[in-house]
Amino acid sequence: MTMPLLIDVALSLLRARGRQTLVAATGVTFSVTMFIALLSFMSGLNQMLDGLVLYRTPHVRLYNELKPASRQPIDRYTRHRRQHNFIRSIKPRRELPRIRNSAAVMAAIRRDPRVRGVAPKVQTQVFYNVGTLTLNGTISGIEVEQEAALFAFADYVVAGHYQGLRTVPNSIVLGKGAADLMLVGVGDVVQLTTSRGEQVQLKVVGLFQSGLLDIDKVQSYTSLATAQKLLGESNTYVTDLQVKLHDLAQAPAVAREYRRLYEVQALDIQTANAEFETGTFIRTLISYAVGITLLTVAGFGIYNILNMMIYEKMDTIAILKAVGFSGRDVRRVFLLVAAAIGVFGGVVGLLCGLSLSAVIGQLPFEATSLPAVHTYPIDYNPAFYLIGGVFSLATSLLAGYFPARKASRIDPVIIIRGK
Amino acid sequence: MSTPILEARNITKYFADPVRVQVLRDISFGLGRGEFASIVGKSGCGKSTLLYILSTMDTDYEGTLLLDGAVMGGKTEAELARVRNEQIGFVFQFHYLLNEFSVLRNVMLPGQKLGRLSPQELEHRAYEKLRLLGIADEARKMPYQLSGGQKQRVAIARALINDPLIIMGDEPTGNLDKKNSGVVFDIFQELAQAHQQALLIVTHDPAFAAKTHRIIEMEDGRIMREASRPNS
Numbered sequence: 001m002t003m004p005l006l007i008d009v010a011l012s013l014l015r016a017r018g019r020q021t022l023v024a025a026t027g028v029t030f031s032v033t034m035f036i037a038l039l040s041f042m043s044g045l046n047q048m049l050d051g052l053v054l055y056r057t058p059h060v061r062l063y064n065e066l067k068p069a070s071r072q073p074i075d076r077y078t079r080h081r082r083q084h085n086f087i088r089s090i091k092p093r094r095e096l097p098r099i100r101n102s103a104a105v106m107a108a109i110r111r112d113p114r115v116r117g118v119a120p121k122v123q124t125q126v127f128y129n130v131g132t133l134t135l136n137g138t139i140s141g142i143e144v145e146q147e148a149a150l151f152a153f154a155d156y157v158v159a160g161h162y163q164g165l166r167t168v169p170n171s172i173v174l175g176k177g178a179a180d181l182m183l184v185g186v187g188d189v190v191q192l193t194t195s196r197g198e199q200v201q202l203k204v205v206g207l208f209q210s211g212l213l214d215i216d217k218v219q220s221y222t223s224l225a226t227a228q229k230l231l232g233e234s235n236t237y238v239t240d241l242q243v244k245l246h247d248l249a250q251a252p253a254v255a256r257e258y259r260r261l262y263e264v265q266a267l268d269i270q271t272a273n274a275e276f277e278t279g280t281f282i283r284t285l286i287s288y289a290v291g292i293t294l295l296t297v298a299g300f301g302i303y304n305i306l307n308m309m310i311y312e313k314m315d316t317i318a319i320l321k322a323v324g325f326s327g328r329d330v331r332r333v334f335l336l337v338a339a340a341i342g343v344f345g346g347v348v349g350l351l352c353g354l355s356l357s358a359v360i361g362q363l364p365f366e367a368t369s370l371p372a373v374h375t376y377p378i379d380y381n382p383a384f385y386l387i388g389g390v391f392s393l394a395t396s397l398l399a400g401y402f403p404a405r406k407a408s409r410i411d412p413v414i415i416i417r418g419k
Numbered sequence: 420m421s422t423p424i425l426e427a428r429n430i431t432k433y434f435a436d437p438v439r440v441q442v443l444r445d446i447s448f449g450l451g452r453g454e455f456a457s458i459v460g461k462s463g464c465g466k467s468t469l470l471y472i473l474s475t476m477d478t479d480y481e482g483t484l485l486l487d488g489a490v491m492g493g494k495t496e497a498e499l500a501r502v503r504n505e506q507i508g509f510v511f512q513f514h515y516l517l518n519e520f521s522v523l524r525n526v527m528l529p530g531q532k533l534g535r536l537s538p539q540e541l542e543h544r545a546y547e548k549l550r551l552l553g554i555a556d557e558a559r560k561m562p563y564q565l566s567g568g569q570k571q572r573v574a575i576a577r578a579l580i581n582d583p584l585i586i587m588g589d590e591p592t593g594n595l596d597k598k599n600s601g602v603v604f605d606i607f608q609e610l611a612q613a614h615q616q617a618l619l620i621v622t623h624d625p626a627f628a629a630k631t632h633r634i635i636e637m638e639d640g641r642i643m644r645e646a647s648r649p650n651s
Contacts, residue, residue: 005531012519319515322476323529323577324504326497413471416511416589 006329009320010336013309020305021341027301028345028396029352032388035291036353039384041360042287044377046280052211053276054269056151058119058242059251061267062105062258064097096231102238105262114245114254119146121240122227126220127193130182134193137178139220141227150244153221157206160186164205165223172202172226176209177217194230202226211367295391299399302341306334306403310410317407318415327408334407338400339393346392350385422488423449424584424617430472430482432465432640442468443480444640450585455611455618457628460637466621467589469637473619474507474587475499487584504533508578512590514570516562522549522573523558530580541580548576552606568599575606586610588620592627604630 014021068090075085099105102120109118122141127134144166147153154162157173164171172190174182184190184204192200202222209216222230228237243258245251248269255268270277310317317330361378432443442465450456458466471477473484475491478499484491486506491499503509516525526545530536536544549555552572557565565573571591578586586607592600604627610616611632620631628634636644 002532002534005528005534012517016519315515316517319517321500322474322503322509322511322515324500324502324532326500328497329500329532411476413476416513416515417467417471 002329006333007336010333010340013313013316013333013337014340017305017309017312020308021337024298024301024305025341025345025348027298028295028342028392029349031291031294031298032346032349032392033352033356034294035388035391036350036384037356037360038291039287039388040353040357040378040380041376042283043379043381043384044361046283047379048373048377050276050280053273054248056156056210057269057273058151059245059248059269060243060255060258061272062099062241062243062262062264063239063267064099065265066092066095066097068092096233096237097239098233099238099241099262099264102236102241105264106238106241108262109241109243109258112254114247114250116244116246117146117150118244119143119150119242120224120238121242122224122231122233122237123239124227124231125195126230128178128182129191129193129199135178135181135218137175137192137218137220139172139192139222139227139230141222141224141230143224147221150242156208156210158209160204160206162206162221165221168203168205170200170202170226171205171222173206173208173221174204175216175219176207177213178220179204179207181217192230196232198230198232200230291388292391295395298345298392299395302338302396302399303403305341306338306400307406309337310334310403310407314410314415317410318412321410321412322416330410331404331408334404335397335400338396338404342393342396342400345396346389349392350389353385353388354380423451423485424454424487425450425473425619426485427469427473428483428485430469430480430484432468432472432477432480442640443472446482446640446642448635448642448645450617450619452584452617453611453615454633455607455631456620456633456635457631458619458621458635458637459623459625459628460643462623464637465640466637470587470589470619470621474509475502504529505581506584508575508581508583508586510571510575510578510586510588510591512593514562514567514574516570516573516577518562520562521558522554522560522562522565525562525573526558526576526580528580529577533581535581545576545580548579549573551579552576553602568595568602571595571599571603572606575603579610582614583616585617585619588618588622590622591620592622592624600624600627 072087072090074087078085106118106120109115120143124139126137126139128137144162148162158176160173162173165173174184174190179185182190186204186206188204189201190204192202194200208219208221210219225235228235231237243254245254251268252270255266258264259266320330357378357380360376363376365373365376367373426449428447430443430446431441434440434442446469458470460466468477472480486502491502494502517528520528523542523545526548527541530541530544546555546558549558552575554569554572557569562570562573571594575591592603595603607618607620611618622628632647634646635642
């Protein structure tokens with residue numbers, strides 16, 4: 001019943017000190033605006049940088065590492081005898097790091113409901129021949145359609161067209177860095193030396209740029225069949241299976257399961273890119289720290305204006321108490337004043353933050369490494385607005401609490417007798 | 420006289436700052452319904468201090484205070500606020516109107532706090548009180564648009580809004596000229612006679628005091644003399 005009255009009194013106090021109140025509210029508005037803009041921008045940037053690596057990285061990569069067999073033939077032969085064999089200098093057999101029975105494994109993985117898709121790959125070392133010079137390189141044989149669908153391969157082909165890998169026999173998509181070194185462009189022919197020592201000529205149908213210079217200097221792509229041919233292997237030869245899941249978080253569990261099931265090495269994205277998560281976390285942490293600092297400063301502004309208001313309105317407080325308002329009522333009045341400043345400043349701040357991030361989102365941003373990005377990335381995450389809103393209200397109330405408590409403790413007798 | 424509206428028993432008070440000084444010594448008296456009493460005395464004799472204790476705003480005292488038969492000692496701050504709101508009307512030397520509210524809202528304020536009447540009823544009643552004090556025409560004005568005498572009358576109307584059992588005044592005519600002072604006295608007189616409300620007024624003005632039913636004279640924290648005059 002007394003609440004509407006208290007709100008009335010609070011509003012009259014706000015009106016009486018309109019300009020200062022506005023300044024305090026502007027402080028909140030400014031800090032919430034910056035909080036929203038900063039976090040939206042930072043988070044957008046984070047997502048973009050993550051995308052730079054994570055979109056193109058398989059969630060689980062299956063491959064085989066060459067190593068000596070853990071059970072040597074002599075162990076099998078002497079299994080039931082009471083003897084132990086010591087063998088030194090075991091060497092692995094010379095073979096290629098293939099995934100055995102790859103077609104069946106791939107079919108099985110495709111049936112897994114957690115899996116969005118799987119793309120086979122053949123990786124091998126090559127040398128690019130430039131006149132008498134040879135450059136180190138890596139060539140990946142890929143299934144073009146799968147690679148484009150799962151790893152946004154098309155986004156990184158900056159010249160020519162990736163479909164050429166499928167339509168043109170003996171074709172290659174060359175890394176931009178490597179192409180620059182060799183002074184070749186789309187339509188030219190490059191000569192490679194395979195790991196078996198054969199010389200092969202491939203036609204350049206596209207140039208590829210990942211944004212990571214070290215990769216662009218060595219990495220090239222060709223079709224799966226061409227790569228198998230380079231190695232002189234059959235069409236079942238696959239070195240990697242790249243699995244993309246529906247849910248990234250399941251990657252470690254899936255990797256563990258496949259390792260056991262298919263007897264291969266399985267590397268999940270979290271293990272492979274541990275430092276990436278750390279970077280993202282630190283950036284987010286810094287954004288929050290700055291945002292919260294801003295809000296805290298705004299809180300001091302509210303604290304100040306309320307303190308001033310209390311000194312100026314001592315008479316009012318005293319008379320309210322004399323006519324029957326309790327200390328609790330007075331405290332509520334000042335908390336309402338603080339909350340009003342916080343809510344008003346906060347709501348305006350959220351709107352300004354939205355506008356500011358929209359403006360930032362329109363600014364041109366061209367990076368050679370990010371062919372798909374043309375403006376600054378913004379993450380319009382409702383969570384930021386929720387946090388900003390809640391935090392501005394909480395800061396205001398906290399900043400208002402101490403002055404309000406002081407007001408509630410004012411002794412009316414001292415004020416009234418002082419006159 | 421039936422049970423007194425206000426009864427003080429052995430009220431004693433010390434000021435501790437800067438040295439412990441006794442300001443009230445063993446004050447005992449009662450005030451009945453319809454009684455119009457004034458407290459007089461030199462500056463510093465403790466009359467205002469006594470009034471603030473009686474009004475429940477000052478709780479730091481020894482002795483017993485009864486309002487309408489209920490002991491005030493030991494009540495919480497919120498309960499005392501409620502008592503002030505409901506049973507005591509207070510008029511100060513300075514009017515203490517809230518400048519942000521209109522005259523009408525100022526008068527209504529304690530009633531809104533009490534929350535017993537609907538806003539319409541309360542407004543009606545506030546008009547009634549303002550009419551009683553002859554300033555109903557000023558209801559829509561803001562306090563700073565009124566003269567000193569008018570402001571004091573608004574303050575009295577505010578004190579009356581909840582029909583308190585007792586009206587206390589701390590030199591309510593102290594800032595007023597003779598004419599306005601007379602107007603205020605007449606209003607008090609009528610409240611005591613027609614509405615049977617008790618009045619306890621601290622005053623410096625001997626002429627004002629002389630016209631009241633009962634004069635309580637204080638000196639050095641004690642009641643020195645009490646003089647009653649038959650109701651006339």
